[in-house]
Amino acid sequence: MIKKRLFIGSSSEELNLAETAKAILDKDFDVSIWNENVWDKSIFKINQNFLSDLLKATLQYDFGILIGTGDDKVTFRGTEVLQPRDNVLFELGLFTGRLGTSKCAFLIDKEIKLLSDFGGLSVAQFDTEDSSSFERAVTQIKDLFLSSSDDDLNFFPSSTLASVYLENLIVPICRFLIENGGFKVGDNHYRKCQINVIVPDRINEDVNLQFEKLKSTIQTENVTFKYAGRPRNISIDTQMKDGTLEFIDFPTIISGINHAISNLLPNDFNKLSPDYNSILERELRRFITTLKKLLIKHGFDEMVSVKRESEL
Structure with missing residues (x-):
């Protein structure tokens, strides 16, 4: 049986979380990690057009997980809050638009600020101080993907x-x-x-x-x-x-x-x-x-x- 292909994207600071998620998902999916500092092992190559490679990846993968952590601080209505990197949010939107909400998930630190536009997306939250909560969140996403029909009608x-x-x-x-x-x-x-x-x-x-x-x-x-x-x-x-x-x-x-x-x-x-x-x-x-x-x-x-x- 051919394993479905799954893409994990994260900032370079959270590569360890991506690796942990991959270890949990490897049994059921063919998992690839993208991170801007691991070009040799990534989907995207540094000498290729970045957006073209992202578009290519959305056609090659059946599921996508984007990891969101508090990598950046922004001021929101006078209050300093944590927010994921812009490139992670961009990739989340691109993969969700291409694959659909049941085949793309946001694995997110519970402390970060979620935009109101995230309503309707598949979101699993975890506590960075509790490794077991991260494993539970990944398992939650895994169960969602496994229950998703592998031949849903879509816009491909x-x-x-x-x-x-x-x-x-x-x-x-x-x-x-x-x-x-x-x-x-x-x-x-x-x-x-x-x-x-x-x-x-x-x-x-x-x-x-x-x-x-x-x-x-x-x-x-x-x-x-x-x-x-x-x-x-x-x-x-x-x-x-x-x-x-x-x-x-x-x-x-x-x-x-x-x-x-x-x-x-x-x-x-x-x-x-x-x-x-x-x-x-x-x-x-x-x-x-x-x-x-x-x-x-x-x-x-x-x-x-x-x-x-x-x-x-």
């Missing part, structure tokens, strides 16, 4: 594309098969039907050509049918296998994943960096898990199989 390109793909192709085919008790090809009416969605192991620049090469290895026959509410006929490839009429589709819509990420990270796209490829792989997995969740929601999960190319 893969999730949106999976929703569009399902509504525009898979749902009409499933409904047609149910309403007609199967599918008729020539004089034969097949009552046993199955839809197989084949997702590639990786996305090439030309997804259409990629699928054409894959389809050439499978002997199929194209069929078309009209479905109410659609301006054009639905066209899909089929094959007979063990007495079942199988509908086979290669979702070329996933090319949108490549397009979206290449616009967000143009430099990494141009050199096809390892980070870029890892983000693409993560988005392919998100596409599959989102599609499977939606199939269950619609009640079509028994009719549709979603496989990677390597599983054929």
Whole structure:
């Protein structure tokens, strides 16, 4: 089972707390720590654009924890209070906006001043004088993350594309098969039907050509049918296998994943960096898990199989 990736961010003064949190979380997550003074072990490299690397990290990680301690003193309405570093607050906002409030948490010293805008965020407080309170706070966050669905619908390109793909192709085919008790090809009416969605192991620049090469290895026959509410006929490839009429589709819509990420990270796209490829792989997995969740929601999960190319 692949561990979900978790990012911990803190100021350099609190690296020891980040290490303690990592030790607690390592069993359940693939944990990385970022700190401005540990470049060699960090997500971000000193010779790269800082904001670009932060954006890249929000695409690479499933969960984020930002540690807030009283590193800075500020005057608030005439009173001196403690507040986390600005960069920690910035990263908290960035990760929360990208991952959602159930997948990002603020691990915070109980003595610091919380802004009113923090309402609705996942916050776990600890006492710097009590190490056990810190461990309890980290465990509280761990339980929150473990209870969070690993395939929640979100604003990542893969999730949106999976929703569009399902509504525009898979749902009409499933409904047609149910309403007609199967599918008729020539004089034969097949009552046993199955839809197989084949997702590639990786996305090439030309997804259409990629699928054409894959389809050439499978002997199929194209069929078309009209479905109410659609301006054009639905066209899909089929094959007979063990007495079942199988509908086979290669979702070329996933090319949108490549397009979206290449616009967000143009430099990494141009050199096809390892980070870029890892983000693409993560988005392919998100596409599959989102599609499977939606199939269950619609009640079509028994009719549709979603496989990677390597599983054929």
